[in-house]
Amino acid sequence: MPRWQVILREAGANASWIDEISRSLIPDLSPGLRVGAFICPVSGDGFTPWINHVPCMIKANLPVYIYWPENGDNYDNCWAQVIRAFPYLGLYRPYNTNVVEVPLSNDEHISYNRQGRPYVVNPQNSF
Numbered sequence: 001m002p003r004w005q006v007i008l009r010e011a012g013a014n015a016s017w018i019d020e021i022s023r024s025l026i027p028d029l030s031p032g033l034r035v036g037a038f039i040c041p042v043s044g045d046g047f048t049p050w051i052n053h054v055p056c057m058i059k060a061n062l063p064v065y066i067y068w069p070e071n072g073d074n075y076d077n078c079w080a081q082v083i084r085a086f087p088y089l090g091l092y093r094p095y096n097t098n099v100v101e102v103p104l105s106n107d108e109h110i111s112y113n114r115q116g117r118p119y120v121v122n123p124q125n126s127f
Contacts, residue, residue, distance in 0.1 A: 002027070025113055036063030041082045041089055055088050066092055 004027065008018050021027065039054060040046040046067070057064050066089065083090045112118050 023117075028114070030114070036065055038065045038067065040067045041086055042067070042078060043081075051086060054086075068094060074082075 002022075005018055005022060009015065037057060039048045039051060041048070041051055054066075056062055079093065083093070
């Protein structure tokens, strides 16, 4: 039994819930398998409440996509607030304001994980 399952069981997590998680893609951190997480460090409607987990996600090889503030009137002030609140994100700040925007795509398809279970892949969904 993996250590993470033992820790959850000792913490009182429901055994059937742990079994369901273990059969999913969630605990499989194989390189190239995980789609990743989209993170918004800017306060407001899209703010990611678990942003403090970003260093752990990066250490676990989980791809992390960070939504950075747009270049506008409050651009530098917004950056200062983000870096002050989350200093570790400073390592990932892009300095080129001409970063190309990724075009939207609604193409979905079915793929299969290493255990042969199907899952839907949509380029705009990270979870």
